[in-house]
Amino acid sequence: MEIAIVGLGLIGGSLLRALAAAGHSVTGYDADPATRDLAATAGFEVADSVPGAVAGTELVVLAVPLPGLPAVLDELTGYEGLVTDVTSVKSPVRDLAARHGVRRFVGGHPMAGKETSGFAAAEAGLFDGCAWVLTLEPHATGLPDWLTAAALFTRLGARVVPVTAAEHDRAVAEVSHVPHLFAAALALQLEGNPLAGTLAAGSFRDGTRVAATRAELIVAMCGGNAVEAGNALHRLIGELDEMRRRLEADPVRSLTPVVARAGELRCAWPTPPGAAEEMPATVDELLALGRAGGWVTAVAEDGSKVSAMRPETGRNSS
Known part of the structure; x- marks a missing residue:
């Protein structure tokens, strides 16, 4: 997949490393020239502007802090691909994306990190085993787009959790x-x-x-x-x-x-997972899974089903 990552701090830089290691064609951009130089020196493809980074890509990951998102979204006008983000709050980002006319948006938040920050702290394995929220808004989020993002991030070892922005x-x-x-x-x-x-x-x-x-x-x-x-x-x-x-x-x-x-x-935390299951890839089924504390581990090639797990019943109140 052709992917652009805008923002190369700890999360964006780690995602750049992880996606490149997984065989994707990834271009990075950061507003800080020193960060761009650091990423380029590490051997990654780095653009000198947002339009330069996203040109010809299928997916853009926004990895900038919330206050910086409006300016970045301004530069995505007319972008036809899928857009996701890694911001730690979801309702404001959903609303920003709608106001900026983003056609295909799936909000994301990987629950991963550490005390250190910046590209120098980035590591490809940061997302292995982490819970990665992908927001699924009934009657708003395109289910095929959600499944595309879920398939991508589960292949990085993440546990994708489907919830609405408000629930997140x-x-x-x-x-x-x-x-x-x-x-x-x-x-x-x-x-x-x-x-x-x-x-x-x-x-x-x-x-x-x-x-x-x-x-x-x-x-x-x-x-x-x-x-x-x-x-x-x-x-x-x-x-x-x-x-x-x-x-x-x-x-x-x-x-x-x-x-x-x-x-x-x-x-009793974290509750151990129960048995793996296969379930239909529908909005209602996915949201019920997330509300039960469950997560998606893989997406079927045709997008009709997902592999999922949920917390073992009877353990949370022990």
Whole structure:
């Protein structure tokens, strides 16, 4: 497949490496000349403009932060191929694509990454085993386009999860966006507190790991999903306040059940997959799969069926 990747940071650069290693013809572009030079020096085809990168391609992957998307979409006017993205919030990107007249769009979000960023941190194996959301909007997303993207990314080792943009945004606020803000709040405990810095160990290290992510990326991610992130943050603050009340009242009898339940949920995660299954490749079937926490592992050549897995039943509440 002829593919263009616009934005060559950690995700875009890793995708460039992975797709090229899989035998696709891939052209990259980044607004930063130093990044373009770095990718070209690594042996990849790099264009000096967005139109130059996308010319003659079948698929464009937008791997730029949300604030940079409108300018890039302006340069895709008239593009006839399939467009996807890797942005960590989906409803605003869906709306931007519609406003810019993108004819064929499938929103995407690979749940992969690390604290380091930029093309120098990119690695071809970054997506192996990761959950890769591909949004599927009833009566809006072209199912053949969705299946094309799903086939491509499952071949990179990703677990493709079909959900709507709204469902994605609500879930990632709870398990990705708010955890970044909570990690930042924990890391601020070090401010003017050298004794705490000396005594901090594993629990602090693990709880603050993502606070080392570039602040601009965290703010763009959470700001683009401000409503759902705000709702999730409100719920978390409420749960913490309830823990404080239980701690003050009777920690042994009142707080223990809450902490024990949290431990049970964490020990049961990730839920092991059940048996592999084949299912019809219809919008309703795919969305039901995603809502059950399931994922697609492969797409049949004719697009009529998908191979899928879902969490083993009876384990989430153990």
